[in-house]
Amino acid sequence: MKKLINDPKNVVDEAVAGFEAAHGDIVTVSHDPIYIARKDAPVAGKVAIVSGGGSGHEPLHGGFVGYGMLDAAVPGPVFTSPTPDPILAATKAVDSGAGVLHIVKNYTGDVLNFETAADLAAADGVEVRTVVIDDDVAVKDSLYTAGRRGVAGTVLVEKIAGAAAERGDDLDAVAAVAEKVNGQVRTMGVALTPCVVPHAGEPSFTLADDEIEIGIGIHGEPGRERIKLAPADEIVDRLLKPVLEDLPFASGDKVLLLVNGMGGTPQVExxxxxxxxxxxxxxxxxxxxxxxxxxxxxxxxxxxxxxSVLKLDDELTELWDAPVQTAALRWGR
Structure with a gap:
């Protein structure tokens, strides 16, 4: 294993400290319990949006904290959900009294821990809505989920819901926009190589030099099938076919097309x-x-x-185009 790390147990803490040092103009960081918050949070009268999950998926979620997107992100250990305590702390820290939307990827640990945090927040007088993201069309159930997994479509939900909150929509309306995006986005992925979780020190799965995994999850979960490496166009055809059939998308649709790298793929590819x-x-x-x-x-x-393919309408397009200022997405400001 070759990684630019020190002690594997400290990877997340040190990465968050580095993120704070690099982006202190837009975020603040709580180290105990650990979460990343928008620098000007809580924003008076604005619905707050909180997301989070296991680390190792960066820039998700911390890279999307800031104006026009998330108010807070809660990083867990690598590929492991954060516990309810930091989720609760982040929720309370960014609540302005207008309520908080939790955006949660559909993994069992995330769903349970965010649900617990939402219940605790409600007991403290904070109104919380939750939207669970399940855009992956590859498999219905996996090692980590009951139902479809939440993957790259999460970014689109966070951006568009964030814009709705920024323009002053109330909690029900922001949640409705998030649900709408989740309902209209579909995603499928492929892995060419496995990844190595720092504390494990070995690949999370094995692939032969001439093999790829179609329908992989973002934690390295198995997909639909393992096939021989093929030209890029053939792989794209295999990914797009189930995506387009699932909604289904149709002639005349206007869409946002997201091509998302899994961390080690060059931009040219x-x-x-x-x-x-x-x-x-x-x-x-x-x-x-x-x-x-x-x-x-x-x-x-x-x-x-x-x-990922997201079916757009005028409202979703307007919200996508709205200004955003985060570490990983910035335009219009």
Whole structure:
């Protein structure tokens, strides 16, 4: 194992400290319990949005804390949910009295711990709504979930719901927007290589040099099938087919196309993927009106890619375009 770390037990603490040092203009950090908050939180009269989950998926979630997106993010140990205590602390710290939306990826630990924190917050007089993200079409149930997994579509939910909160929508309306995005986004991923969890010191799964895993999860969970390495266009076709069939998407739809790297994939390869994905969509009469390419929901150093397609309407497009200022997404400000 070759990693730029010190003691594996301190990876998350040291990474969060580094994040604080690099982005102190937009965030503040609580170290005990650990969470990252928007620097000007709580924002008077604004619905707060809190997300979080296991570390190792950066820039998710801390990289999306700031104006127009998250009010707080709670990092757990690598690939492990944070406990209810820091979730509760973050929720209370950013609540302005307008209520708090929890955006939770559909993994059993995350769902249970956020639910417990929401119950405790309610007992303290904080109104909480929860939206569970389950955009992955690869498998219905996995090692980590009951139902579909929450993967790269989480970024789109956080951005669009964050914009709704920033413009002054109330808690019910912000939750409704988040549910709408989750209902209209579908994702499928592929792994070319495994990743190594620091405290484990060995790959989370094995792939032969000529094998890839279609439908992989962001923790290295098995997908739909293991196949021989193929040209990029063939892999894109395999990923897009179930994505487009699931909603289903149709000719005349306008969409946001997200090509997300899993942490170890060069940008040049991500754009090769985006090129063909856009061609396939155009061939079906589906217009890509917004796009995002890069590493946004990763799996440590895994080489691979996921493709997300979000069906847009005028409101969702306006909210996507709204200003945002975070470490990982910035435009319009």
């Amino acid at each position: 991500l754009y090769v993927v985006f090129r063909h994905a856009a061609e396939v969509l155009a061939g079906k009469g589906i217009e890509v009106t917004r796009s995002l390419v890069g590493n946004y929901v990763t799996s440590l150093e895994m080489q691979g890619v996921s493709i």
